[in-house]
Amino acid sequence: MLHTITISLSSLHISTLMPMIIVILGGLGILCIDLINKNLSKSLYVMLSILVLVIDLGVVLGYSGPSRGMFDMILSDGIATLGQIIILVASMLFIPLSLTSKRFHEYSHPEFFALFLFMTAGFQFMVATDNLMLIFIGLETASLSLYTIIALHNLEKSFEAAIKYFTMGALAAGFFVFSAMLIYGVTGSIELHKIAKVIALDSFASQLGLLGAVAFMFAALGFKLSFIPFHTWVPDVYEGASAATAGYISIVPKIAGLIVALRFFDIFITAGNEWVYNVLYVIIIITMTFSNIMALVQDSVKRMLAYSSISHAGFVMTAVLVNTTASHNALFLYWIMFTFTNLGAFAMLWISRYKRSEFSAKYDHPYQKFAGMVTIKPVAATIMAIFMLSLAGVPPFALFWGKLYLLGAIINSGNTFLAILMVLNSAIAAYYYLKLVVFMFLKEPDPKANVAYMKNASTALKTIVGFSAAVTILAIFTIEPFLEMISSYVVASGF
Amino acid sequence: MDHLLSLIIFFPLFAGVLGFIVSKDSIKAYGISIATVEFLLSLALWFNYNPAGNNFQFVEYFPLISAYGINYHIGIDGISLFLIILSTFMTMISLIALNIEKDIKNLVITILVLEMTMVGVFSALDVIVFYLFWELSLVPMLYIIGAWGGKLRVYAAVKFFLYTFAGSLIMLIGILYLANYFHSVTGIWTFSITDWQLLVIPVNLQIILFIAFFIGFAIKVPMFPFHTWLPYAHGQAPTIGSIILAAVLLKMGTYGFVRFSLPLFPDASVYFTPFIATLAIIMIIYTAMVAFAQKDMKQVIAYSSISHMGVIVLGTFALNAEGITGSVFFMLSHGIVSGALFMLVGVIYDRRHTKLMSEFGGLASIMPKYATIFGIILMSSVGLPLTMGFVGEFLSLVGFYKVSPVMTALGGTGIILGAIYMLNLFRESFFGKSKSKENEKLKDLNKKELMALVPLVLVVIWLGVYPKPILTPIDSSVKKMLNLMQLKAQTPEAKERLLVVKKAKEAK
Secondary structure, eight states: OOOOOOOOHHHHOGGGGHHHHHHHHHHHHHHHHHHHOTTOOHHHHHHHHHHHHHHHHHHHHHOOSOSEETTTTEEOOHHHHHHHHHHHHHHHHHGGGGOOSSOOTGGGOHHHHHHHHHHHHHHHHHHTBOBHHHHHHHHHHHHHHHHHHHHTTOSHHHHHHHHHHHHHHHHHHHHHHHHHHHHHHHHSOOBHHHHHHHHHHHTSTTHHHHHHHHHHHHHHHHHHHTOTTSOTHHHHHHHHSOHHHHHHHHHHHHHHHHHHHHHHHHHHHHTTOHHHHHHHHHHHHHHHHHHHHHHHTOSBHHHHHHHHHHHHHHHHHHHHHHOOHHHHHHHHHHHHHHHHHHHHHHHHHHHTOOSSOSSOSSOSSBGGGGTTHHHHOHHHHHHHHHHHHHHHTOTTSHHHHHHHHHHHHHHHTTOHHHHHHHHHHHHHHHHHHHHHHHHHHHSOOOTTOOOOTTTTOOHHHHHHHHHHHHHHHTHHHHHHHHHHHHHHHHHHTTO | OTTHHHHHHHHHHHHHHHHTTSOGGGHHHHHHHHHHHHHHHHHHHHHHOOTTSOSSEEEEEEEEEGGGTEEEEEEEOHHHHHHHHHHHHHHHHHHHHOOOOTTHHHHHHHHHHHHHHHHHHHHBOBHHHHHHHHHHTHHHHHHHHHHHSOTTHHHHHHHHHHHHHHHHHHHHHHHHHHHHHHHHHHSOOOOBHHHHTTOOOOHHHHHHHHHHHHHHHHHHTTOTTSTTHHHHHHHHSOHHHHHHIIIIIHHHHHHHIIIIIHHHOHHHHHHHHHHHHHHHHHHHHHHHHHHHHOOBHHHHHHHHHHHHHHHHHHHHTTOSHHHHHHHHHHHHHHHHHHHHHHHHHHHHHHHHSOOBGGGOOOHHHHOHHHHHHHHHHHHHHHTOTTSHHHHHHHHHHHHHHTTOHHHHHHHHHHHHHHHHHHHHHHHHHHSSOOSSGGGGGOOOOOHHHHHHHHHHHHHHHHHHHOOHHHHHHHHHHHHHHHHHHHHHOOSHHHHHHHHHHHHHHHHO
């Protein structure tokens, strides 16, 4: 006999769900428009997507209701807000990259934009909850859309990338569910704040089950955040996806994954579980070092950037490891700076995308293609070089400040040895970023090649590149306001 | 004149950006005029500088990241004042002598950006601002060596960049650690050197931090055994790159010792003196011997440059007024003399496209003006009295004599060895019979080259005969710094060493 349960609508706090509802409705709206008229230009959909994201951002920023809603499943604390801001702004900056001057297969389908918005909603779900099931749903929504978006690029390589990513992602999803199951078995809950309480009371009485759960979680998050040894999909997926999508993959899914990792590992590191701490430590060091070494030997700029993004993810995970307020601030600052720099770098690759590849049968963007770029397109070469120097951490460009603040936070927490390992890695990393600068500035252009660096350029793309270059160069003046915003949100949510 | 120093820092950058608009045929004239204005501005700095005034003058301050204590804090004292003038002067001279045609626009703009970073390094009082300019200076130099250099230019440029970049990252750790320590003691976040100087740091921590800073600076100087990047860089760099590298960029390392290592870590400086002095002496003797073995004129000068930097380091770690004042003065004279030598080698290389000594001979009769100028500069380089090179070298060694006569004697052999290889170079190339017929057609210095070289010769002689206008401001700043170090010293050894300093001062 079932009892009727009455729930008042007001106790649900539907407003906590509003940000996701808006983008999903936006995506559905785009599909409906397509039903009515099939011949609309992609520029319409780009603008509609941006507008939906702007409205969403406004709602996220303006939200001042209770922090929990929808049966306590949605959690909109400071970290969730901050994560959503980064996701939405990054999405807004990436979607105009589809306004290319060349035609590409994916942008002629309005479904692309609907999928893009659904994906954004998925990532928002991931950051705005501490319920493992809802995280899983968000993760899957976003990932499934992303696989499709990659495949829509409609090259053989893209299908390969999408299938590879899908298979790996499915495995990771399985791990995630396994982890959640074990955690539920041990603690009787799938909500992180309740799990934390049980673990604190229990003092690891049920070690084995919990550790199993953590191990599965390592694998699941490791796939998403591309930690070594779960990184094998990264270079191929970047290679197969369009440069615009690859840039997006390097930023938005990672910040969502980082926030989940932050919420999850915080429980164990705060509880003083040495096993988790040590494993995380080792994984971070391996991730930074190996990806840097792999990046050294790449022939393609895009693959190099793929390995570089693995290394940056490892770098920033140190903030989760040391787990202080300053390090959490540093994590977000680093990622914001990384967003602008990487956005610029991938947008530059996207601009130089050329259908016929004259230098290499394998790659779209081999180093050789950029040889002597400074004599052909000095301004473009200078801007690209600035992005590379920023990635390498040369002051005064954007990522240096993220690195400075992160290293400062790590030294503050007493992990000087870790900081030394990190700077040694930065020194290795400088070499491969420099390699592109060397090709652009120090080599003679290939006389045979009829290179068209700006083939794919349009006003929209140039604006995005200009904007990210401006932020990268003038970063020093943006650090103060960013830090204020970040620390107010981070402190508000008690991390 | 409130913002004179900022103007001097950012004027070349601004001019460099505008330079993109200037047409290619006029860009050299544009570069020279900008560099001249910049030089005149830096002279204005000198005339407005008051040697009896505050420790740091022309101070400017505004917060950049106040939550973390990073401020735009600049100012100069007697030590940095002349290094700034050296930077602007050598930039101007090297632009006058410039005769590269390829991509000249990019080159001139790069030089102007480099000039900004050099002046910035010497005027920063906030460590992060210092670090910012310090790192940024690598980028233009990378481009200069890599784009206009010789055959192995890319290798040389990348090696230069990576070496110094790795060293300065270690220094960054030291900087952040010290800032963190400062915060934990005082509760204030700051990166201002003027605040840091007042902090007494426990000796153990001083030693660790000293090492971190030392790695950063030693690679830049470059000290033995980190010196291997320099011969490559010089060997491959175009003349203008070598001039600026030898004249100014290397001085950033020794300036770092004087500005940061000594006042921040007095006890560690005393503690490490024997070690560093040993390195410096190895550097002086070993590189002098290597220089003697070279066949390429430019390599001789490159190694002699390292050898002289050894004397500078030795003088700095004498930790007394004579030694440090002498070493700062030697930085200036080495800047001018080695810059001039590289320029002279560049002159002959442009005519003959070889730098091998064995190719020349008898140049004295073919190119008398060239030989005269080369001779004067060379004499200064080996430290002949009444030339600029003598004053600095002598004072540095006198300073260290008070610490250890034996080590000073060993360091002094560098002067003798220097005389041997330099005179050998002069004999091989300028006297005797010409070894190649091509030599006989060589033209003597033209007007443009004379315009660049004669001022250098005049400065070398002027400051050799009458160095007082420069020595006095340097000396007063050095003494202020030494007083501070003496007050902060904790270990008995350091107290004793730095007390000698004081006695010496009173004896005067």
